[in-house]
Amino acid sequence: MAEPAQRNAIELENVHKSFGAQHVLRGVDLVVPTGTTCVLLGVSGSGKTVLMKHLDGLLRPDRGTVRVDGEDLAWLDAAGMERVRRKLGILFQGGALFDSLTVEDNVAFPLRERLHLVEREVRERVRRVLALVELEDAAKLRPGELSGGMLKRAAFARAVVLEPKILLYDDPTAGLDPLRTRSVVDVILTGKHRLQASALVITPDVASAFQVADSLALLHEGRIIEHAAPEAFRQSQHPAVQAFLHDWLSRRARASRHPPALPR
Numbered sequence: 043m044a045e046p047a048q049r050n051a052i053e054l055e056n057v058h059k060s061f062g063a064q065h066v067l068r069g070v071d072l073v074v075p076t077g078t079t080c081v082l083l084g085v086s087g088s089g090k091t092v093l094m095k096h097l098d099g100l101l102r103p104d105r106g107t108v109r110v111d112g113e114d115l116a117w118l119d120a121a122g123m124e125r126v127r128r129k130l131g132i133l134f135q136g137g138a139l140f141d142s143l144t145v146e147d148n149v150a151f152p153l154r155e156r157l158h159l160v161e162r163e164v165r166e167r168v169r170r171v172l173a174l175v176e177l178e179d180a181a182k183l184r185p186g187e188l189s190g191g192m193l194k195r196a197a198f199a200r201a202v203v204l205e206p207k208i209l210l211y212d213d214p215t216a217g218l219d220p221l222r223t224r225s226v227v228d229v230i231l232t233g234k235h236r237l238q239a240s241a242l243v244i245t246p247d248v249a250s251a252f253q254v255a256d257s258l259a260l261l262h263e264g265r266i267i268e269h270a271a272p273e274a275f276r277q278s279q280h281p282a283v284q285a286f287l288h289d290w291l292s293r294r295a296r297a298s299r300h301p302p303a304l305p306r
């Protein structure tokens with residue numbers, strides 16, 4: 043009997059996107075198989091966020107194909123797009139919780155907005171997801187009373203409360219010190235192992251990238267010029283990959299007294 047075809051969480055084929063004269067994406071090909079975590083690397087301004095915004099339909103490609111969980115976004119009407127968005131858990135920079143709501147009401151928000159559940163069910167699902175990120179004791183606090191790492195975990199809880207199949211993280215470590223960076227890595231690993239979600243992660247923190255990735259992709263001059271498992275990526279002979287990793291190592295060495303090494 044033939045093997046069932048491998049399903050892919052994310053597929054981009056020859057995706058182009060320009061803003062005026064600026065040709066940001068110049069034929070992006072990227073496949074993230076279901077159940078895997080891909081970290082998208084690239085220098086600032088290379089187009090990582092632009093690429094990610096194509097996945098929830100915030101941006102449409104000028105040319106090329108974007109498929110999410112097998113669905114070609116170009117063919118979807120508003121209801122179809124809404125169905126795809128429900129499969130996505132999105133964690134962008136800042137995490138934007140509502141300041142006036144408690145943690146539990148923030149996490150309950152998507153449930154109340156999207157699903158018609160009885161209140162008891164809402165409370166139960168919120169309790170389960172707060173337990174997942176070890177924030178049970180913070181349920182009654184407001185965002186202003188949380189640490190940076192707790193804020194990230196609360197934002198993650200809200201992003202996953204609808205049990206998305208695919209998680210998108212845009213720079214989840216932004217503005218965090220190294221200790222809190224660890225808590226974001228833990229959050230991503232929770233999404234991966236406990237929720238078994240597929241993920242695309244953008245982070246400038248290469249150390250975190252190697253800790254969470256099944257594969258790493260480098261966006262360079264509008265294309266994915268390398269996409270490989272961590273060890274193969276580390277050993278890539280592509281000059282742009284070598285330059286990217288070398289640049290990160292030297293910046294890290296300048297910022298730290300410890301001799302630099304790529305994490306294993």
Ligand SMILES: Nc1ncnc2c1ncn2[C@@H]1O[C@H](COP(=O)(O)OP(=O)(O)OP(=O)(O)O)[C@@H](O)[C@H]1O
Nearest residue numbers: 061064066084085086087088089090091092093246
């Ligand atoms: N809506 C838009 N209109 C015009 N230009 C845009 C728009 N969105 C992004 N750009 C431009 O596209 C380029 C890529 O931006 P993008 O935010 O994707 O970079 P990035 O790789 O995510 O950078 P960083 O790592 O600094 O967040 C930038 O030059 C940006 O100014």
